[in-house]
Amino acid sequence: MNEPGSQPAVKPLLLQGSVLTQPPTRAKVWGTLMVALLLSLLPWHDQTLWLAPDFVLMVLLYWNIYAPRLAGLGMAFGLGLVIDVAHGVLMGLNALAYCAASLAVLAVRRRLENFDVPRRTVQVAPILLAKEVLVLGIGLMAGRDNVDWRWLAAGLVAGLLWMPLAWLLDRLCGRPGLTGKAAE
Numbered sequence: 001m002n003e004p005g006s007q008p009a010v011k012p013l014l015l016q017g018s019v020l021t022q023p024p025t026r027a028k029v030w031g032t033l034m035v036a037l038l039l040s041l042l043p044w045h046d047q048t049l050w051l052a053p054d055f056v057l058m059v060l061l062y063w064n065i066y067a068p069r070l071a072g073l074g075m076a077f078g079l080g081l082v083i084d085v086a087h088g089v090l091m092g093l094n095a096l097a098y099c100a101a102s103l104a105v106l107a108v109r110r111r112l113e114n115f116d117v118p119r120r121t122v123q124v125a126p127i128l129l130a131k132e133v134l135v136l137g138i139g140l141m142a143g144r145d146n147v148d149w150r151w152l153a154a155g156l157v158a159g160l161l162w163m164p165l166a167w168l169l170d171r172l173c174g175r176p177g178l179t180g181k182a183a184e
Contacts, residue, residue, distance in 0.1 A: 024173055029063050029070045032169065033079065036060075041086055050150045053158035056083060057098055057131060061124060062169050064105045065112050076102040093138055101131045117166045125159030 036059040044052045056079055063071035080095030087094070104127050105112065112120050132155035 022174060024067045024070065026070055028173065029067055032059050037082065040083065050148065051153055051157055053154055053161050054131065057101060057128065058158055058162060058165055060098065061101060061105050062166060064102050065109050068106055068109060073099055073102055090142055093135060097131045097134045100134060101127050117163055120166060121163045124162050128158040128162065129155035131155060
């Protein structure tokens with residue numbers, strides 16, 4: 001309670017003190033992206049391959065929010081080309097999709113970085129699904145007649161796995177979880 005005649009306590013606009021975190025290092029960004037790339041290159045069983053989320057894109061979008069200078073559009077394009085070569089798909093297909101998803105996240109980055117993980121998930125999950133829709137749409141325009149619509153499930157699985165991945169990367173970076181009070 002405030003004493004009579006004193007000013008009410010004002011909540012600072014920016015986080016201060018012990019809730020500040022160290023900025024992410026280039027080694028952490030590259031290391032987590034390489035682990036995600038290795039997960040994407042695992043030999044998934046043919047019957048469950050369409051359920052495998054795009055780990056590289058998920059980690060890339062996380063770093064687009066918190067380290068846009070270390071993982072920007074150039075990184076998205078390069079990683080997309082690596083995934084294109086690794087999966088043997090139309091060259092530039094995933095590169096274009098990664099750039100579009102990264103651009104969407106970078107456009108709302110300031111808003112996303114102040115949300116807690118569940119609120120971020122609600123906003124990032126549609127972008128992950130839109131990436132799969134974009135890849136399927138470009139595949140249809142390129143003349144692929146055997147498009148399997150089950151691949152959209154990978155976007156849904158990625159949306160569901162975004163929350164645990166974001167919590168894991170937050171803990172790895174030492175970022176404190178935003179409570180309901182800090183997020184508002």
